Amino acid sequence: MAYYDHSFLWSFVPKSERGGMVIIMDLIPSFQVDHTKIVPGIYESRVDTVEKDFVTTFDIRMKTPNVEPVIHPNAMHTIEHIVATFLRNDEEWKDRIVYWGPMGCLTGCYLIVKGRPKPNELTPLLIRAFRFCAEYEGEVPGATPINCGNYLLHDLNMAKYEAKRYLEILENSPCYTYPIANRIETEKGQVFFDS
């Protein structure tokens, strides 16, 4: 079983056909997290390259896994809609947002951005986004049969409650460093990934 730490492997591969030395970024796709030691925070999950550009996936962890109640699917769905709407309209970050969506375990969300910002660089953006959600009034954006695959699966009040709780974490020095564990393999030798 392979053990990966959170450092990145860089290999220098000569490409003689181009007449020079080209850096090939051989990034470890992600590391295994010890979910028994996670606390809410903002975590870099993995870094990928697309062509020559970085794309970074962050875990926006809102709950302590397997300890506190998870976010109800209805509230999570509403958080997905409202926070996505905010992120894709934020003047500073909108051009770097690739994806925002819920984790299947319902303890948080994934945020994928262009580039390789550090987790703490996202804190001001997420504070703005979750304050927007916590204070949201009116119709949930996109919660109609035309725009959504399950438009009745929403709960604005609970979304606001959960957003307020996570906002308090964001405003009080959230955790940025994941506890590491050995990555597991399936019986058929496939390496497990949780995202």
Ligand SMILES: [Zn+2]
């Ligand atoms: Zn929807």
